[in-house]
Structure formats: C-alpha cells, structure tokens
Amino acid sequence: MQHEMFRKLAGHWLTGVSVVTTLDQDGKPVGMTMSAVTSLSLTPPQFLICVDNRARTLAAIVASGHFCINYLRQDQENLASAFARRGEDRFAALAHRVEHTGSPVLEGAIAFIECKVNCVHAGGDHTIIVGDAVNGDAPGGEPLAYFRGSYRRLESITDPQQVWW
Numbered sequence: 001m002q003h004e005m006f007r008k009l010a011g012h013w014l015t016g017v018s019v020v021t022t023l024d025q026d027g028k029p030v031g032m033t034m035s036a037v038t039s040l041s042l043t044p045p046q047f048l049i050c051v052d053n054r055a056r057t058l059a060a061i062v063a064s065g066h067f068c069i070n071y072l073r074q075d076q077e078n079l080a081s082a083f084a085r086r087g088e089d090r091f092a093a094l095a096h097r098v099e100h101t102g103s104p105v106l107e108g109a110i111a112f113i114e115c116k117v118n119c120v121h122a123g124g125d126h127t128i129i130v131g132d133a134v135n136g137d138a139p140g141g142e143p144l145a146y147f148r149g150s151y152r153r154l155e156s157i158t159d160p161q162q163v164w165w
C-alpha cells in the first residue's frame with residue numbers, strides 16, 4: 001500500500017488526543033503528543049502506546065520505566081501542537097504535578113493514567129509499549145478530538161444523564 005493511502009485510512013479513525021509524559025535521565029519532564037493510545041487489558045489493568053522509533057521521548061520512557069497518559073481537554077489544542085513540534089521548551093509555563101510514578105500529570109487534562117512499563121514490542125517503525133496502570137483519575141471535561149489531520153471539538157457528550165459510569 002502507498003504511504004498516501006495508509007495516511008488517509010489511518011486519518012479516518014477518530015481519536016482523542018493525549019500528551020504522554022515521563023522524566024528524562026536528568027529528572028527533567030519530557031513528553032509528546034500521541035493519539036496511538038488505548039486501553040489493553042482489565043485484569044491486569046494495562047494500557048498501550050505506539051511510539052515512533054525516531055521520537056526522543058521513546059528512550060526516556062524505556063529508561064525511566066514509567067509514563068503518564070494525559071487526555072487533553074478540547075481547549076488544549078495549543079498544548080497538543082506544542083508537544084508535537086520540535087525545538088520548544090514544552091513544559092515552559094505549563095502547570096503540572098507529580099503523583100505516583102514521577103511522570104508529570106498535566107493540569108486541565110480530562111483524565112490521566114500513570115503506568116509502569118511492563119513490556120516493549122517492535123512494531124515496524126514504531127515501538128509498542130505496554131504499561132501496567134498504577135494510578136489515575138478523571139476530573140472530566142470535554143475531550144479534544146483528532147480526525148483527518150485536524151483537531152476537532154465534539155458536541156457536548158458529558159451530560160450526566162447520558163453517561164453510565
């Protein structure tokens with residue numbers, strides 16, 4: 001399959017947008033924008049992320065052994081863009097805190113999941129990282145979405161009458 005068709009097909013899958021964070025070897029916060037993120041297993045509780053082998057954050061996650069998936073709120077588009085661009089101090093003036101693992105938890109995220117790396121698999125030009133979910137919370141809010149190469153905002157979907165959890 002041609003790259004163009006692959007990108008087109010992949011782009012037709014609606015996703016949320018997350019920033020996956022960890023600490024580098026100097027203990028400094030690092031992170032990147034990611035949509036290839038999913039829950040994997042309930043027992044044990046696991047999530048997986050798919051990281052480009054060229055991403056600098058990959059080595060930091062593998063070395064630290066932990067990461068935090070922060071699901072972005074719909075007004076955090078600028079954050080998503082900043083964490084996908086090279087050559088920026090991504091954490092400058094960004095409110096974040098440490099909870100369980102040390103991976104930064106971003107203020108304003110609608111939910112976050114802290115994971116400890118369980119195993120790593122090769123996946124073509126990406127690396128699949130499976131993490132054991134050890135901590136998290138869901139303060140709530142409207143999610144930022146991504147579809148066909150653009151950030152999207154959904155109609156309100158957080159009406160308490162309509163959700164079952």
Ligand SMILES: Cc1cc2nc3c(=O)[nH]c(=O)nc-3n(C[C@H](O)[C@H](O)[C@H](O)COP(=O)(O)O)c2cc1C
Nearest residue numbers: 032033034035036050051052055056057083084085
């Ligand atoms: C909406 C969006 C989703 C993205 N999803 C992923 C992803 O799932 N995996 C990935 O490796 N890169 C993804 N990227 C690209 C990375 O965010 C980008 O390459 C980043 O600069 C890597 O940072 P680093 O090299 O400092 O680690 C995505 C970018 C955007 C804008």
